[in-house]
Structures are given as structure tokens and as C-alpha cells.
Amino acid sequence: MLTFQIKKEFSFTPSEQHYLRAIYELQEEQGYARVTDVARKLNIGKGAVSLALKGLVERDLIRHPHYQVIELLPQGEMAAKQVMSRFAVLKHFLERVLGIKKNMAYVDACLMEHFISGETVDRLIDLIRFFELEDDLVREAVQRFQAYRRTCESTENCPICEFSCEVALPELENSAADQGTGHTVR
Amino acid sequence: MLTFQIKKEFSFTPSEQHYLRAIYELQEEQGYARVTDVARKLNIGKGAVSLALKGLVERDLIRHPHYQVIELLPQGEMAAKQVMSRFAVLKHFLERVLGIKKNMAYVDACLMEHFISGETVDRLIDLIRFFELEDDLVREAVQRFQAYRRTCESTENCPICEFSCEVALPELENSAADQGTGHTVR
DNA sequence: TTACATAGTTTTGTAAGCTAAACATAAGTT
DNA sequence: AACTTATGTTTAGCTTACAAAACTATGTAA
Numbered sequence: 001m002l003t004f005q006i007k008k009e010f011s012f013t014p015s016e017q018h019y020l021r022a023i024y025e026l027q028e029e030q031g032y033a034r035v036t037d038v039a040r041k042l043n044i045g046k047g048a049v050s051l052a053l054k055g056l057v058e059r060d061l062i063r064h065p066h067y068q069v070i071e072l073l074p075q076g077e078m079a080a081k082q083v084m085s086r087f088a089v090l091k092h093f094l095e096r097v098l099g100i101k102k103n104m105a106y107v108d109a110c111l112m113e114h115f116i117s118g119e120t121v122d123r124l125i126d127l128i129r130f131f132e133l134e135d136d137l138v139r140e141a142v143q144r145f146q147a148y149r150r151t152c153e154s155t156e157n158c159p160i161c162e163f164s165c166e167v168a169l170p171e172l173e174n175s176a177a178d179q180g181t182g183h184t185v186r
Numbered sequence: 187m188l189t190f191q192i193k194k195e196f197s198f199t200p201s202e203q204h205y206l207r208a209i210y211e212l213q214e215e216q217g218y219a220r221v222t223d224v225a226r227k228l229n230i231g232k233g234a235v236s237l238a239l240k241g242l243v244e245r246d247l248i249r250h251p252h253y254q255v256i257e258l259l260p261q262g263e264m265a266a267k268q269v270m271s272r273f274a275v276l277k278h279f280l281e282r283v284l285g286i287k288k289n290m291a292y293v294d295a296c297l298m299e300h301f302i303s304g305e306t307v308d309r310l311i312d313l314i315r316f317f318e319l320e321d322d323l324v325r326e327a328v329q330r331f332q333a334y335r336r337t338c339e340s341t342e343n344c345p346i347c348e349f350s351c352e353v354a355l356p357e358l359e360n361s362a363a364d365q366g367t368g369h370t371v372r
Numbered sequence: 373t374t375a376c377a378t379a380g381t382t383t384t385g386t387a388a389g390c391t392a393a394a395c396a397t398a399a400g401t402t
Numbered sequence: 403a404a405c406t407t408a409t410g411t412t413t414a415g416c417t418t419a420c421a422a423a424a425c426t427a428t429g430t431a432a
Contacts, residue, residue, distance in 0.1 A: 048390055050411055085347035092346050098309035108306050115297030123284035128346055130331045141327035145316045160278050160314055161271035234420050236381055253380055
């Protein structure tokens with residue numbers, strides 16, 4: 001697969017990120033995380049989890065004695081928090097700034113969270129905070145944006161994406177928000 | 187792998203999306219696309235391309251007679267345009283709204299393009315257009331945003347992501363923008 | 373027409389990340 | 403202690419997507 005070079009010591013595959021996030025969330029929700037819990041949360045088999053955890057153990061991110069609960073080591077907890085915060089920022093942006101519905105925001109954030117640079121996260125936070133400023137002019141502008149909807153039926157090329165609107169705005173993913181069961185996707 | 191259910195007939199793997207985009211771009215750039223061109227653009231071996239094209243042929247997205255140039259069929263061209271426009275919207279948003287530097291915007295857009303719903307794309311377009319409105323109040327607000335940078339050194343939890351700032355804003359991906367060679371990543 | 377370089381294909385092998393099923397352990401119940 | 407159930411591990415096999423290398427076709431040039 002084509003790879004993306006980030007500093008290796010802090011790079012995690014999407015899969016690893018899901019495991020770390022699941023473990024962290026489970027610890028918050030119920031105080032502990034076990035293989036079965038992780039499997040259920042990620043909607044995959046126990047076997048896959050068991051194998052994946054080995055990798056995380058080898059990288060000193062977690063401790064996992066045979067048949068026992070999973071524990072995040074300091075490195076792993078830092079990583080998990082990074083993953084969590086990245087996800088939270090994206091979801092917040094989609095929901096509160098773009099006004100995407102909760103379920104779809106969750107799904108989209110799940111899909112995008114792994115592939116976003118720290119710089120972009122920073123700027124998203126800026127944008128979120130800006131939208132929430134206690135400032136009359138900003139508030140007014142935000143309100144206008146929230147009332148703003150593009151109504152574009154032209155077959156001209158879109159000035160942004162350089163393709164025509166039917167193409168730029170396909171009605172394809174309408175069936176994407178029919179879950180929201182807490183399952184992590186992809 | 188955990189999967190994401192979108193209407194199947196219009197769903198492409200990230201890999202397939204890359205191939206479609208590469209073919210489309212090559213046709214625009216030089217009038218035709220051959221296996222070697224695609225391989226070079228995507229920075230992978232010819233063998234991999236040759237195999238992948240078979241899949242696209244089977245799905246009636248392209249025509250590819252043995253040892254000849256690749257041709258997009260109507261279905262494939264539509265798909266390619268969708269991929270292109272999705273990418274363009276994301277890149278535009280990152281660059282022009284968030285102010286991410288060109289190379290990094292390219293890389294980030296490459297990474298995120300495959301995992302974003304049509305709804306989110308629509309709302310991003312709205313935001314982009316809103317930022318470019320010919321309206322004094324909006325212009326003023328946009329200018330303020332462009333001058334706005336969060337300066338947060340607190341160790342308190344971030345109100346957005348609920349984690350402390352060192353965690354929310356790791357300095358990890360600084361080495362991510364050292365290419366921009368036209369190579370598609372991941 | 374033969375030879376060679378370029379382009380494309382096929383084959384073999386690898387890695388990640390899953391499933392499914394068989395197997396092992398732990399813990400609670402009677 | 404023996405049984406049962408829930409939980410965890412292991413094994414075998416699958417799919418996607420790639421690399422590397424061997425092989426095949428095409429076209430140009432002598």
C-alpha cells in the first residue's frame with residue numbers, strides 16, 4: 001500500500017487507533033476493558049482483538065496478562081488520548097460548525113479521524129472556537145452561515161471543485177446515517 | 187476489516203478511487219493514460235496496476251485492451267469526477283478556509299478524501315462559499331478569523347476535545363509536508 | 373527480418389486485518 | 403470436586419493490495 005511518512009514512533013494504523021480508543025473509552029465507561037468488550041465495541045471477533053493486542057503489548061502501549069483485563073501503559077494512554085481528541089475535534093466540527101446530524105457526524109469523524117494532520121486539527125479548533133466567540137459581529141456572521149444553504153442547480157462547472165454540480169453533489173450516501181449504535185466504522 | 191455501508195453500487199475502495207483519479211488526471215494532462223503512467227503517478231509497480239485495472243474492467247468502469255491505453259467508460263468517468271471533486275473540495279477547504287499550506291493541504295486531502303460523506307462535502311462547500319461571499323459583515327468576520335490564532339498553554343482540559351492541550355495538539359506531523367511531488371499518498 | 377528497448381502481464385510471495393472454529397482457561401454453581 | 407458458562411487464545415483460511423521478478427508483446431531502427 002502507498003504509505004504516508006509521519007514520524008514513525010508516533011504513527012499508528014487506523015486499526016491500532018481504533019483499539020486504543022476502544023480501550024480508553026471502555027475504561028472510562030466501566031472502569032476496565034476486556035477482550036470481549038473491545039470486540040463488541042468494534043464489532044469484530046474476539047480472535048482478531050486477541051491478536052491485535054499482542055502487537056500493542058509488543059510496542060509497550062498496553063499490558064495484557066493472559067486472560068486478564070487490558071491496561072493502558074503511559075505511552076498507550078498518551079496515544080489513546082491523542083486519538084480521542086482528534087476524533088472529538090472532528091466530530092465537534094462536523095456537528096457544531098457544519099451542522100451535520102449527530103449520527104452522521106459520528107460516522108464521518110470515525111472515517112476521517114485517522115488521516116488528518118496535527119496542523120489541520122489545530123486550525124479546526126481555531127475555527128470552532130472562532131464560531132463560539134462572544135462577539136456580536138462573529139455571532140451575526142455565524143447565524144447567517146447557519147441559515148445559508150447553497151442552492152445550485154446549474155450544470156456549469158463548480159468554481160470550487162471544477163466539476164458540475166450533479167457531479168460535485170451526488171446523492172449517494174443518504175443511507176449512511178442509519179446506525180449510531182456506538183460501533184466504530186472502518 | 188470493519189466496513190462502512192454505503193450504497194454498494196457506488197462504493198469504491200480508497201485504492202480504486204486512486205486509480206480512477208490517476209487515470210482521469212493523466213487523460214487531462216497528456217491525453218491518454220497507460221499502465222506505466224498510472225504506476226508512476228501512484229508510485230507503485232506496474233504489476234499492481236495491471237491487476238487493479240482488471241477489477242475496474244470487470245466493473246465496467248474502464249476499457250483496457252491488452253497492451254493498449256486505458257479508457258474511462260461513462261460509469262468510470264462519473265466515478266472519477268466524483269472522486270476528483272471530493273478531493274478538490276477538501277483541498278480547497280484546507281487551503282483557503284483553514285489556511286493550511288499547499289503541500290500539507292494536498293497530503294491531508296489525499297488522506298481524507300476517501301472517507302467523507304456527500305452531506306459533509308455539501309456543507310464544506312457551503313462554508314467555502316460563505317467565506318467568499320461579497321458581503322461586508324462576512325468579509326469582516328473572515329478577516330478576523332484569518333487573524334485569529336488560539337494561544338492556549340493551559341494544562342486544563344480543552345473544552346472541545348475534553349483533553350489537555352499538550353494532548354490535543356501534539357507536535358507530531360511536522361515532517362508531513364515535505365513532498366508535494368504529485369504522488370498520491372496512502 | 374532481426375534485435376532491442378519499452379511497455380504490459382503473470383506469477384510468486386508478503387503483510388495487515390479480518391472470520392470462523394477449535395481449543396483452553398477461569399470462575400461460579402451445585 | 404465436577405459441571406457449566408463465559409471469556410480468552412490459537413489456528414487455519416480469506417481478501418485486499420502491494421513488491422519483485424520472470425515472462426510476453428509491441429514497435430522502432432538498423
